[in-house]
Amino acid sequence: MATRKCLQLLKIPNRRLFHGNNALLKEGPSFPGAQTTWTEKLSFVTKSSYAPIPVYRVMDRKGSVIDPEGDPQLPRETLLKMYKDMRTLNILDKILYESQRQGRISFYMTNYGEEAIHIGSAAALDLEDVIYGQYREAGVLVWRGFTAQQFVDQCYGNRDDLGKGRQMPVHYGAKHLNFVTISSPLSTQMPQAVGAAYALKGKGRVVVCYYGDGAASEGDAHAAFNFGATLECPVILFCRNNGYAISTPVKDQYRGDGVAARGPAFGIHTLRVDGNDVFAVYNATKLAKKYCLEESKPVVVEAMAYRLGHHSTSDDSTAYRSQDEVDQWATTDNPATKMKIYLMKKGLWSEDEEKKFLKEKREEVMTAFTAGEKKPKPNWNECFKDVYKFMPEHIEKQMNDMKKHVDKYKKQYPVDQYET
Amino acid sequence: MAPIKATSLLNLAGKALHRRQFSVSKIASAKQMTVRDALNSALDEEMTRDERVFIIGEEVAQYDGAYKVTRGLWKKYGDKRVIDTPITEMGFTGIAVGAAMAGLRPVCEYMTFNFAMQAIDQIINSAGKTFYMSAGRVNVPIVFRGPNGAAAGVGAQHSQCYGAWYAHCPGLKVISPYNSEDCKGLLKAAIRDPDPVVFLENEILYGVQYPMSDQALSNDFVLPIGKAKIERPGKHITIVAHSRAVETSLQAANELSSKGIEAEVINLRSLRPLDINTITASVAKTNHLITVEQGWPSAGIGAEILARIMESEAFFHLDQPAIRLTGVDTPMPYTKSLEMAALPVPKDVVEMTKKLLKVK
Known part of the structure; x- marks a missing residue:
């Protein structure tokens, strides 16, 4: 009976049951759970059974290209945009961080130390590729054309904030730039990004999901990896490993070979890159996207970096790391400085141009800042909208009652502070 | 589990809320104590009293807790009793529930209860129902605690009250304390309780001072759970x-x-x-x-x-x-x-x- 059943099964080319049609006939193990070999030697597989995954780079710490093959040879305009966007991000960070410190906005998160990750990856993508960010990806938006004014408007939650003032600062979202609105709870974007990639299969677009070394510990991260692999979704699961999750250093976050080592364990093609090297990030993202589209499969990228700023304005990182450590990274392996040296060596940039650009950009951001601060708040009736797609009757009634009330008692309300 | 995980509004709470106190039970000469310190002293005293008590959560050790409720405890009790975890509410809650099943007395801190939704299956289906499902063989003496409800300026995803959610579930005990005496007496009761207790604190109140009677300052001040x-x-x-x-x-x-x-x-x-x-x-x-x-x-x-x-x-x-x-x-x-x-x-x-x- 059993034999007959086996024979019957053998006729069915069902790969879910057998790894190959003659699985039962070959010498090796034929368990459905693994395609592997036998061994008669009992020993642990340990962390040191494999060499750690190396970090791919193009430039050394001084901005010199090591192997000319690695230089993506980008056109001058692209190179300059990349560098200028990195500096624009720095300027936005400085001004908005200060404005939080002055009590003008409630919260802010800087991007220092991750400029090359944002710009290098964004430059390798197309605008149609969908971004699911975590919260520290403002550079991707800068690259895609989110203006200084739009950044300021979001942080102030004024009339022109695309989010209608409903979210905390830095929770940017821009449908026209295919940038999904940031969600406060960590890692929720990861399975969602895989789902979005599933929906976009075969449409020539990839989804890029950014997350941190801390976020990778959430259960959601494992679900995202596993579903990305099994559903074969064109998603780049892009880890920004900056060494700290708020105060928790990576040694307390994981004991394996970082996040990259998990990729192959899930059957996902994986790259580890120097996150301080904009060209390494660019090349890796380019290759990842090509593979995602050609194979309709996910890729894990782990960009190694160092978070130079505090986690957020609610954090004081001097409580858990030394200023020396921060200074060391800021001066010896700085992603923006590295690119600047590269450009100067190529004769594409000079100290004079730098000064001029920084001055102009600062003025532009300050102008946006002043304008944003003065703008009225969104129309008061916005507070009744968007809880449901179609406004339920009871909410509509509340809104109409309020309108009548405000019309009647205009003088009692600061109506001039709101968009009409 | 959020960016904004540590959107600590300590300063705000401190500034805005040094308001008058209206409790009629106060004693004129009573010592003032913030809710934060009351919680901290409850944890400290119970950790001294019972070696099985330990704290587990994100940022609870060297950083003293996102809202500084565990201040000084890591220095005093060390890595074994105050444990920083990787970022996974579901993960560390599961670890804590398992430790409670095996006889320890975990106090599981969430940066906010908004993030405990990641762990709600462990809280309700495992901690809340195991005693019943094991026919009374395995009890789960555990405390789930952290700030609950609205703080200030942190948006919809950080401002929700979970009182009704947990109060809905048989198997759990749910405490929502108000002032420093409540926090001290009830947290101690929660830690000593043989059942899982959800302890819903309030971020805005952390920095507010309330009077503490002499009795409340003593090491054996325990308030009854289930009494208003x-x-x-x-x-x-x-x-x-x-x-x-x-x-x-x-x-x-x-x-x-x-x-x-x-x-x-x-x-x-x-x-x-x-x-x-x-x-x-x-x-x-x-x-x-x-x-x-x-x-x-x-x-x-x-x-x-x-x-x-x-x-x-x-x-x-x-x-x-x-x-x-x-x-x-x-x-x-x-x-x-x-x-x-x-x-x-x-x-x-x-x-x-x-x-x-x-x-x-």
């Missing part, structure tokens, strides 16, 4: 509240008092078990009832209390229908003015009371 406290006796109307809404109610009662209305303010302290007897006894005396809470109205704590009154003898003592005052039925707005408008304030309680009592 009459914060202020009165005869004209019963106001039932929990957590920060107690403060709102006491302020309203103070104002009403100047108009000759004596409100009885009941601080629920526990949401499950719910001390309905204290409420019904009060309603029998005052013949009027208002509930005040910051959570949403639908299927909320107020809804539960009103339903129980309706089902009891107390219903016949009511001169007017009982009223719920709740947070507004909307995701919490980020805008400051709207956020303030979305939560009940003393004026709302005063106006509703006057309306019920038909006083101008």
Whole structure:
């Protein structure tokens, strides 16, 4: 009976049951759970059974290209945009961080130390590729054309904030730039990004999901990896490993070979890159996207970096790391400085141009800042909208009652502070 | 688990909320203590008392907790008793539940209860039901604690009250303390309790000082779970509240008092078990009832209390229908003015009371 059943099964080319049609006939193990070999030697597989995954780079710490093959040879305009966007991000960070410190906005998160990750990856993508960010990806938006004014408007939650003032600062979202609105709870974007990639299969677009070394510990991260692999979704699961999750250093976050080592364990093609090297990030993202589209499969990228700023304005990182450590990274392996040296060596940039650009950009951001601060708040009736797609009757009634009330008692309300 | 995981509003809470204290039970010479320090001393004392007690969560060790509730405990008790975890609420809650099953007494800290939704299966399906499912063989002595409800300026995803969620579930005990005495006495009770206890703190109250009686300062000050406290006796109307809404109610009662209305303010302290007897006894005396809470109205704590009154003898003592005052039925707005408008304030309680009592 059993034999007959086996024979019957053998006729069915069902790969879910057998790894190959003659699985039962070959010498090796034929368990459905693994395609592997036998061994008669009992020993642990340990962390040191494999060499750690190396970090791919193009430039050394001084901005010199090591192997000319690695230089993506980008056109001058692209190179300059990349560098200028990195500096624009720095300027936005400085001004908005200060404005939080002055009590003008409630919260802010800087991007220092991750400029090359944002710009290098964004430059390798197309605008149609969908971004699911975590919260520290403002550079991707800068690259895609989110203006200084739009950044300021979001942080102030004024009339022109695309989010209608409903979210905390830095929770940017821009449908026209295919940038999904940031969600406060960590890692929720990861399975969602895989789902979005599933929906976009075969449409020539990839989804890029950014997350941190801390976020990778959430259960959601494992679900995202596993579903990305099994559903074969064109998603780049892009880890920004900056060494700290708020105060928790990576040694307390994981004991394996970082996040990259998990990729192959899930059957996902994986790259580890120097996150301080904009060209390494660019090349890796380019290759990842090509593979995602050609194979309709996910890729894990782990960009190694160092978070130079505090986690957020609610954090004081001097409580858990030394200023020396921060200074060391800021001066010896700085992603923006590295690119600047590269450009100067190529004769594409000079100290004079730098000064001029920084001055102009600062003025532009300050102008946006002043304008944003003065703008009225969104129309008061916005507070009744968007809880449901179609406004339920009871909410509509509340809104109409309020309108009548405000019309009647205009003088009692600061109506001039709101968009009409 | 959020960016904003440590959106600590310590400064804000400290500045905005050094407000007057209306508790009638205070002692003139009583020592003042912040809610944060009261929680900290409860943890410290229970860790000294019982070696099985340990703290697990994100940022609880070297960083002293996102809101500094565990300040100094890592230095005092070391890595073995104060454990920083990787970022996974589901993960560390599961670890803590397992440790409790095996006989330890974990105190599991969430940066906020908003993030505990990641772990809610462990809290309800595992911690809350294991004693029953194991036919009484395995109990789960564990405390789930952290800030709950609205803080200030942190948006819809950081501002939700989970009182009604957990109070819904048999198998759990749910505490929603108000002041420093509540926090100390009830957290100690929660740690000593043989069952899983959800302990819902309030971020805004962390920095507020309240008087502590000599008794409350002692090492064996433990308050009973499931007992409400009459914060202020009165005869004209019963106001039932929990957590920060107690403060709102006491302020309203103070104002009403100047108009000759004596409100009885009941601080629920526990949401499950719910001390309905204290409420019904009060309603029998005052013949009027208002509930005040910051959570949403639908299927909320107020809804539960009103339903129980309706089902009891107390219903016949009511001169007017009982009223719920709740947070507004909307995701919490980020805008400051709207956020303030979305939560009940003393004026709302005063106006509703006057309306019920038909006083101008």
